[in-house]
Amino acid sequence: MSVTIKDVAKCAGTSVSTVSKVINGYYGISEATVERVHKAMKDLRYYPNASAQNFATRSTKTVAVLANLSADIAFKNPHMFEIISGLEESLSAKGYRMVLQSVEESNVYEKTEELISRKSVDALAIHVSVITHPLSSLLTRSQFPHIVLGCPSFESQVCWIDNNNVYSGTIAASYLLSMGYEKIAFIGGQYYDLGSTNRLQGVKQALNERNCKLEDGYIWLGESTRDDGYRMAKQMLEAQTKPDAIICANNTIAWGCLSALRDMGYSVPDDIGVLTFDDYPLSQFMEPPLTIVDINVRDLGVQAGKSLLRILRHQNTQIQTFVTISNLVERSSTKNKKTGMRQNYRH
Amino acid sequence: MSVTIKDVAKCAGTSVSTVSKVINGYYGISEATVERVHKAMKDLRYYPNASAQNFATRSTKTVAVLANLSADIAFKNPHMFEIISGLEESLSAKGYRMVLQSVEESNVYEKTEELISRKSVDALAIHVSVITHPLSSLLTRSQFPHIVLGCPSFESQVCWIDNNNVYSGTIAASYLLSMGYEKIAFIGGQYYDLGSTNRLQGVKQALNERNCKLEDGYIWLGESTRDDGYRMAKQMLEAQTKPDAIICANNTIAWGCLSALRDMGYSVPDDIGVLTFDDYPLSQFMEPPLTIVDINVRDLGVQAGKSLLRILRHQNTQIQTFVTISNLVERSSTKNKKTGMRQNYRH
DNA sequence: CTGAAAGCGCTAACAT
DNA sequence: ATGTTAGCGCTTTCAG
Numbered sequence: 147m148s149v150t151i152k153d154v155a156k157c158a159g160t161s162v163s164t165v166s167k168v169i170n171g172y173y174g175i176s177e178a179t180v181e182r183v184h185k186a187m188k189d190l191r192y193y194p195n196a197s198a199q200n201f202a203t204r205s206t207k208t209v210a211v212l213a214n215l216s217a218d219i220a221f222k223n224p225h226m227f228e229i230i231s232g233l234e235e236s237l238s239a240k241g242y243r244m245v246l247q248s249v250e251e252s253n254v255y256e257k258t259e260e261l262i263s264r265k266s267v268d269a270l271a272i273h274v275s276v277i278t279h280p281l282s283s284l285l286t287r288s289q290f291p292h293i294v295l296g297c298p299s300f301e302s303q304v305c306w307i308d309n310n311n312v313y314s315g316t317i318a319a320s321y322l323l324s325m326g327y328e329k330i331a332f333i334g335g336q337y338y339d340l341g342s343t344n345r346l347q348g349v350k351q352a353l354n355e356r357n358c359k360l361e362d363g364y365i366w367l368g369e370s371t372r373d374d375g376y377r378m379a380k381q382m383l384e385a386q387t388k389p390d391a392i393i394c395a396n397n398t399i400a401w402g403c404l405s406a407l408r409d410m411g412y413s414v415p416d417d418i419g420v421l422t423f424d425d426y427p428l429s430q431f432m433e434p435p436l437t438i439v440d441i442n443v444r445d446l447g448v449q450a451g452k453s454l455l456r457i458l459r460h461q462n463t464q465i466q467t468f469v470t471i472s473n474l475v476e477r478s479s480t481k482n483k484k485t486g487m488r489q490n491y492r493h
Numbered sequence: 494m495s496v497t498i499k500d501v502a503k504c505a506g507t508s509v510s511t512v513s514k515v516i517n518g519y520y521g522i523s524e525a526t527v528e529r530v531h532k533a534m535k536d537l538r539y540y541p542n543a544s545a546q547n548f549a550t551r552s553t554k555t556v557a558v559l560a561n562l563s564a565d566i567a568f569k570n571p572h573m574f575e576i577i578s579g580l581e582e583s584l585s586a587k588g589y590r591m592v593l594q595s596v597e598e599s600n601v602y603e604k605t606e607e608l609i610s611r612k613s614v615d616a617l618a619i620h621v622s623v624i625t626h627p628l629s630s631l632l633t634r635s636q637f638p639h640i641v642l643g644c645p646s647f648e649s650q651v652c653w654i655d656n657n658n659v660y661s662g663t664i665a666a667s668y669l670l671s672m673g674y675e676k677i678a679f680i681g682g683q684y685y686d687l688g689s690t691n692r693l694q695g696v697k698q699a700l701n702e703r704n705c706k707l708e709d710g711y712i713w714l715g716e717s718t719r720d721d722g723y724r725m726a727k728q729m730l731e732a733q734t735k736p737d738a739i740i741c742a743n744n745t746i747a748w749g750c751l752s753a754l755r756d757m758g759y760s761v762p763d764d765i766g767v768l769t770f771d772d773y774p775l776s777q778f779m780e781p782p783l784t785i786v787d788i789n790v791r792d793l794g795v796q797a798g799k800s801l802l803r804i805l806r807h808q809n810t811q812i813q814t815f816v817t818i819s820n821l822v823e824r825s826s827t828k829n830k831k832t833g834m835r836q837n838y839r840h
Numbered sequence: 841c842t843g844a845a846a847g848c849g850c851t852a853a854c855a856t
Numbered sequence: 857a858t859g860t861t862a863g864c865g866c867t868t869t870c871a872g
Binding site: 549 | 858861865866
């Protein structure tokens with residue numbers, strides 16, 4: 147029925163092994179035969195059968211992405227798909243395919259075991275939200291090439307990648323200091339909100355390095371909701387002398403914070419500067435457009451893919467952690483306090 | 494190295510073909526041997542090699558999803574990923590895998606040709622945004638199992654699936670009529686905005702069937718931007734006698750419309766009811782929560798997967814078009830004009 | 841530089 | 857009900 151390597155060999159007047167060698171770019175074949183074979187392939191419209199190649203090479207050139215694709219996931223967590231898109235980018239650049247498979251905490255272990263045992267894929271990329279303890283030990287025990295997308299919340303030996311929230315915090319604080327802000331406040335999530343906590347830590351670090359300090363009255367921690375962001379901003383402003391800038395640990399809190407400032411009659415950035423992390427989901431809705439530390443989600447995926455490829459290339463190397471860094475995007479919710487200059491561009 | 498079907502056969506004291514038969518659920522094997530084989534598989538922790546199965550059966554049990562995964566795509570178009578998640582749901586339910594591959598208009602033809610020729614996958618699901626004319630004819634010429642996610646903007650013989658926007662329009666209008674609204678207005682996108690145009694058509698249909706009519710002055714078409722939504726709503730209210738409800742063709746326009754109503758001092762729903770389509774991206778930000786016609790994006794993906802499986806099962810059947818329907822979600826931007834009752838639940 | 845041939849692990853006639 | 861065996865299409869020694 148369809149044209150095989152035999153047909154090409156016959157047509158080119160060589161053996162199948164020679165054809166195979168030119169397909170796979172071996173050196174050690176004369177220019178002349180390489181050309182004859184290429185011509186034959188072209189004439190016959192030959193494409194190597196992927197399944198046969200996989201079978202013969204005992205490799206699939208595909209990696210499985212495991213995540214919980216429950217209802218409305220794309221609306222609730224677009225970040226995850228942006229990461230996945232980044233992954234696809236670096237994987238496909240090296241000829242790897244990506245299969246996307248939905249799992250839950252309850253079945254991720256057996257699904258993973260099956261993927262590994264059946265040799266269905268060459269590697270795994272697993273979203274941190276479905277990582278369980280048994281899965282983590284399966285991963286390290288089997289030594290199967292893998293990367294976890296996001297930092298696991300428990301101690302483990304798995305290989306993971308995440309963005310560096312501490313670093314993002316230092317970027318935020320350094321930027322504000324460089325713009326002439328001096329009384330900086332932070333409102334964020336509770337201690338168990340790792341992202342918020344790490345960002346706060348980074349803020350503190352940066353301030354310390356410049357001999358500034360984050361006063362206790364300028365740190366408010368609560369729920370990551372609009373309402374609590376509102377409450378915290380309001381209570382802080384009622385209790386304390388006004389800070390000149392507020393760093394909000396995330397978008398949702400920033401939303402509440404901005405509402406509170408507006409309701410209290412403060413103008414942003416003239417009375418108070420506001421800065422947060424990550425563009426989504428508010429950047430298109432906020433007035434003024436927010437200065438943010440962009441967490442570069444897609445790049446996280448790209449780096450995850452590259453790390454996975456590196457692991458695939460050198461099975462021996464044992465790297466555990468990869469981290470990506472972020473950039474500041476200056477918009478209109480902050481200004482240069484020294485010069486009074488403000489950004490006018492909108493995103 | 495790893496355990497194969499031969500090992501299982503040996504362990505169970507049978508032949509490989511018998512083992513193969515029990516793996517694939519053949520009848521015509523005695524209970525006793527089935528059990529022996531199962532025991533052997535379990536004891537040896539045997540999992541069939543996926544590549545070998547694919548090769549032997551000349552099928553991959555996987556479908557490729559082709560879409561443009563460019564930067565920020567997950568934020569700009571979460572709907573697409575929700576569709577893809579739905580697809581995964583119905584495909585994995587029948588043992589199919591889904592590989593996600595990024596393509597562009599410029600390379601989708603060759604990528605598709607390669608996938609088909611190399612028999613890399615059993616079927617294709619292609620997002621409408623990357624459908625080109627040559628691709629469309631490749632699809633019909635090759636008769637390769639496929640489904641296009643979304644209705645192509647040009648005439649073609651490809652098999653596609655989309656949500657029924659005309660129907661959504663009738664739902665919107667029927668609902669408003671049933672709530673006692675009588676002077677209904679529509680603001681939407683230009684004629685080339687197929688979604689908007691079809692929704693408008695549905696609205697007209699529903700009104701006609703009840704012997705109502707959409708007055709010319711109550712139809713405003715413009716750009717799908719917040720600003721233009723604002724402009725249209727405002728100009729309509731300045732020019733016409735006030736409608737009692739406005740149907741906005743999409744979220745963005747609804748956003749502008751609500752702002753205009755607020756600025757003009759109208760209260761929603763007491764002075765004017767507002768209804769739009771699709772929850773995303775405004776539902777969490779709008780005050781009051783909007784009554785919407787939910788377009789059920791995930792279900793579109795689920796149905797796409799089921800259709801694809803049907804096509805895979807009966808290569809002969811030639812179905813071209815599938816359509817999914819939508820539901821109304823009643824919230825606080827409309828009320829029952831007859832009873833004065835309003836919904837209080839928030840989404 | 842080229843070719844013959846032995847797999848890769850499983851399925852599916854076909855024979856028993 | 858079970859076993860024998862010939863592929864599936866390609867890669868990869870190994871010999872020439």
